[in-house]
Amino acid sequence: MSEHVMEAQNIKMYFGGVHAVDDISVYVDKNEILGIIGPNGSGKTTLVNVLTGIYTPTEGKCLFNGQDITGKKLQNMTGLGIARTFQNLRIFKALTVMDNILVGQHLTISNSPWDILFHGKHYRETERKARERAMEALELVGLEKNADDFAGAIPYGAQKRLELARALVMDPRLLMLDEPTAGLNGVESEELMMLVKEIQQRNQISIILIEHNMKLMMKLSDRVLVMDAGREIALGVPAEIQSNPVVIKAYLGEG
Amino acid sequence: MEQIKKLFSAKYKRFWLALMFVCLIAAPFVTSNLQKRVMTTIFIYCLLSMGNMLISGHAGMLNMGQAAFYGVGAYIAAIMQLNYGVPFILCFIVAGLGAGLCGFLVSIPCLRLDTDFLSLITTAFSYIFLAIVRNWMSVTRGPMGLTAIPPIELFGYKFSGATSIYFLLLGIVVVCYILMNNIVNSRIGRAIQATRDDSIGAQSVGVKADLYKVLAFVIGTTLAGFAGALYASYIGYISPNNFVYDTSLTIMQMCIIGGLGSMPGSIIGAAFFVVMPELIRPLAVYRVGVGGIIMIAFMLFRPQGILGSRAFACSTGIQEKLKQKHMEWKMRKQRAERAGEGVR
Numbered sequence: 144m145s146e147h148v149m150e151a152q153n154i155k156m157y158f159g160g161v162h163a164v165d166d167i168s169v170y171v172d173k174n175e176i177l178g179i180i181g182p183n184g185s186g187k188t189t190l191v192n193v194l195t196g197i198y199t200p201t202e203g204k205c206l207f208n209g210q211d212i213t214g215k216k217l218q219n220m221t222g223l224g225i226a227r228t229f230q231n232l233r234i235f236k237a238l239t240v241m242d243n244i245l246v247g248q249h250l251t252i253s254n255s256p257w258d259i260l261f262h263g264k265h266y267r268e269t270e271r272k273a274r275e276r277a278m279e280a281l282e283l284v285g286l287e288k289n290a291d292d293f294a295g296a297i298p299y300g301a302q303k304r305l306e307l308a309r310a311l312v313m314d315p316r317l318l319m320l321d322e323p324t325a326g327l328n329g330v331e332s333e334e335l336m337m338l339v340k341e342i343q344q345r346n347q348i349s350i351i352l353i354e355h356n357m358k359l360m361m362k363l364s365d366r367v368l369v370m371d372a373g374r375e376i377a378l379g380v381p382a383e384i385q386s387n388p389v390v391i392k393a394y395l396g397e398g
Numbered sequence: 399m400e401q402i403k404k405l406f407s408a409k410y411k412r413f414w415l416a417l418m419f420v421c422l423i424a425a426p427f428v429t430s431n432l433q434k435r436v437m438t439t440i441f442i443y444c445l446l447s448m449g450n451m452l453i454s455g456h457a458g459m460l461n462m463g464q465a466a467f468y469g470v471g472a473y474i475a476a477i478m479q480l481n482y483g484v485p486f487i488l489c490f491i492v493a494g495l496g497a498g499l500c501g502f503l504v505s506i507p508c509l510r511l512d513t514d515f516l517s518l519i520t521t522a523f524s525y526i527f528l529a530i531v532r533n534w535m536s537v538t539r540g541p542m543g544l545t546a547i548p549p550i551e552l553f554g555y556k557f558s559g560a561t562s563i564y565f566l567l568l569g570i571v572v573v574c575y576i577l578m579n580n581i582v583n584s585r586i587g588r589a590i591q592a593t594r595d596d597s598i599g600a601q602s603v604g605v606k607a608d609l610y611k612v613l614a615f616v617i618g619t620t621l622a623g624f625a626g627a628l629y630a631s632y633i634g635y636i637s638p639n640n641f642v643y644d645t646s647l648t649i650m651q652m653c654i655i656g657g658l659g660s661m662p663g664s665i666i667g668a669a670f671f672v673v674m675p676e677l678i679r680p681l682a683v684y685r686v687g688v689g690g691i692i693m694i695a696f697m698l699f700r701p702q703g704i705l706g707s708r709a710f711a712c713s714t715g716i717q718e719k720l721k722q723k724h725m726e727w728k729m730r731k732q733r734a735e736r737a738g739e740g741v742r
Contacts, residue, residue, distance in 0.1 A: 197598065221604030233599030235592045237659060245585075246592040250604040252585045259584040260577050266584070313603060
């Protein structure tokens with residue numbers, strides 16, 4: 144049991160009569176990439192929102208390293224080591240790229256109120272370290288030249304990478320990426336996903352990945368969960384999924 | 399043009415700052431008493447607009463009740479001095495804390511609301527405050543106001559002359575400005591701004607959004623309380639008419655003109671809106687209208703304010719749009735030319 148980094152047990156999320164997520168049980172192991180695919184409106188994002196505490200599930204339990212985190216608030220998840228990105232970018236548009244990453248280090252920068260008011264020695268020290276780390280993260284995603292630009296002013300693809308960098312700088316043990324390549328062209332998304340893979344292998348983290356790009360998904364994920372209308376219709380290694388008749392039916396419709 | 403731009407670049411920042419300080423310190427020795435009083439009024443409004451800037455500009459909560467918090471501070475300080483003879487320094491601190499406490503209480507229901515409705519709550523607070531002050535005759539003497547508030551006295555020194563008050567307030571504004579700037583450029587300030595830009599995004603990196611909204615509100619209103627205590631002792635007379643809704647609007651205008659999300663902007667805005675009515679005094683009755691026209695012109699040509707960040711204003715002014723249109727037109731023309739060449 145304890146090897147699972149995150150485990151969802153019989154998650155149900157109902158909005159009135161709409162069964163957005165209906166009885167999903169899934170787990171992620173250490174160093175594993177779990178892909179979630181499914182047609183639009185099949186409850187993928189809702190599932191991730193439940194796992195990160197944006198919604199409290201109607202029924203079911205979420206465990207993180209064996210610890211029950213059901214109903215915990217989103218803001219408390221980061222402290223545990225869960226980071227995520229969003230389908231519709233949630234970067235801080237009026238802050239500079241650098242400040243965005245510094246906000247990402249909110250929990251690791253420790254300053255007393257005195258430090259914050261008077262910018263003492265300790266403040267300058269922590270700030271310098273934080274900036275160095277932020278610069279490393281920006282270099283990783285190739286945004287070091289944009290550090291002083293407003294986040295709202297850089298291209299869409301760069302904003303996506305910025306959000307990824309913001310999540311990475313938190314040193315998560317579990318990273319949830321909600322359609323990281325949506326709106327990117329083929330080359331860009333390939334680059335981004337290769338980057339994700341590289342980071343995953345280097346930092347030994349687990350990733351839950353929602354993605355529409357089948358080709359990339361099959362290449363990257365260790366296991367794939369297929370959802371349709373809130374239900375799990377298949378779960379297994381990519382090769383199995385690709386030949387699963389139920390999945391094909393869900394995606395291509397009934398012949 | 400390029401050279402002028404260069405003069406204002408970061409390289410010469412220290413020089414301009416030093417020059418400004420020399421001017422500010424030399425000013426009271428060469429100006430008339432009226433001018434000194436105008437400057438002192440600017441300083442008081444600086445405190446108010448800096449507080450409002452943190453709330454409205456950085457935390458993105460539209461605070462339309464800053465004058466009421468200002469009034470809370472003023473009345474607390476005045477009543478403590480008149481009825482109990484408490485020394486000024488203590489009144490000053492209690493006034494700040496009292497206004498901050500009111501800010502805390504108002505901000506709690508505000509957490510559930512978005513900007514528009516939040517402005518309604520703060521407006522409501524502003525009217526509740528006025529109703530209380532106007533009708534609680536035994537304590538506030540209602541519309542007659544409180545008179546004969548003793549001048550500021552610190553450690554045995556009486557600040558009664560225009561010059562001494564000028565320097566005291568200059569000192570307080572400089573200290574507050576430095577502290578506010580430090581807050582904005584720290585972990586807390588970044589968290590506050592992140593919450594403004596995207597609350598869920600901020601929570602996803604571990605920022606406790608509600609906490610920082612309340613914190614911004616409390617800090618901003620505390621500054622208003624300080625300003626109130628200073629105003630009461632400086633003028634020596636306060637009445638409900640000093641803290642009406644119009645004052646809140648003026649403070650909001652200062653922040654918008656200065657540029658939401660920019661601390662120096664709040665000071666420029668305060669200076670602008672105190673000096674402007676004095677300059678156009680000959681226009682007498684049309685003064686308010688002129689203020690309105692200036693606001694509209696600003697919204698059209700520079701919605702981000704004098705110093706505001708471009709990103710926060712989202713859409714830009716007319717001249718930017720014209721520039722864009724011109725660029726588009728140029729591109730289209732080039733494309734047409736290229737197409738023409740292709741045909742040939």
